[in-house]
Amino acid sequence: MAAPRSVNSWDIVIQRVGGALYMDAREGCSLYETHVxxxxxxxxxxxxxxxxxxxMTALAAEAGDVNYCYTQQCLNKTQAPIPADVGPEDLRRAWGSMPPDVATPPQGKVxxxxxxxxxxxxxxxxxxEVDAAMQTRDDKLAYLTVKALNEFDSKLSGVDWRQKLxxxxxxxxxxxxxxNRNKLTxxxxxxxxxxxxYLKLGFVSRLHAKDNQNHFVLGQQLYRxxxxAKQIELKTDxxxxxxxxxxxxxxxxxxxxEDRYLMVKDPNKQLLNFYRVPKDAFEGEVEDDAADNQVRDEDHDSDFDA
Structure with a gap:
């Protein structure tokens, strides 16, 4: 949905089964990286x-850590979690029955x-994903998406948050x-x-421009x-x-x-490419000649002027 505003490359694995399409992120891809x-x-x-x-890579890793820590910091650890009491009993208890060696979602995420x-x-x-929930003034339950913008060097970003925020x-x-037009979108x-x-944005800055391990939360803001979306000129249609x-x-x-498809966003271009790849291409090591089996369909390149 935000593809026209992205600059860096990313990809999505697609499986077609009958009249259904299944889309998922390839393990290790940059789709979920928080670029700065x-x-x-x-x-x-x-x-x-x-x-x-x-x-770029170091800043993305730092931003990912900042976002996780800020999301967890926003939670009230002394309050009992609000149950997502929706759906069949076996679905609600699915995560609770997972084996201990299987990764579970971060605390507070639904x-x-x-x-x-x-x-x-x-x-x-x-x-x-819902990051948090809170009680409103009229005693209603509100869901929140919680994210953090991070400042690493005010001389490079152009605006000093400590002075202007x-x-x-x-x-x-x-x-x-x-x-960060793509990230905000x-x-x-x-x-x-x-x-x-609500969308809750935190403004997090390094303790010092040369210290990427310690940070201050300078402020936060709730948005509908x-x-x-109107403020950042995002047209949902x-x-x-x-x-x-x-x-x-x-x-x-x-x-x-026997095959799946890989949708790849071209770097620096508003262009999508589609590749046909072996079904097991990303499930383990692929032999060197597997790349020869990847077929690019030139008729299915796509720009975003839809």
């Missing part, structure tokens, strides 16, 4: 020899499965929209799809996802239109029991 200043004029790269902590009818022929089912928060958001789409009542167009295109690809 991806859409900035001078975007970080991994050639920062003098200051490697400000390289998965919701939501269905969207985009047309008479197309229905999309999405697994969404309280007095000129709109200027800070505008600058972040310029530098993805988070907003996530909040909208999840059905969150629908209102924030266009976002869903991209989903619909991609699904229509994928349904035209031949079904195969």
């Amino acid at each position: 200043n991806e859409t900035a004029v001078d975007a970080p790269d991994d050639e920062q020899k003098e200051n490697p902590m400000n390289g 998965y919701r499965y939501r269905k969207f009818a985009l047309s008479d022929e197309l229905t999309v089912v999405v697994r969404c 309280e007095s000129q928060r709109a200027a800070v958001i505008a600058n972040e929209l310029k530098n 993805r988070w907003t789409c996530q909040a909208l799809i999840t059905g969150s009542d 996802p629908e209102e924030f 266009n976002a869903w239109g991209i989903v619909s167009s991609v699904c229509d295109m994928l349904m035209k690809l031949p079904e195969s029991q």
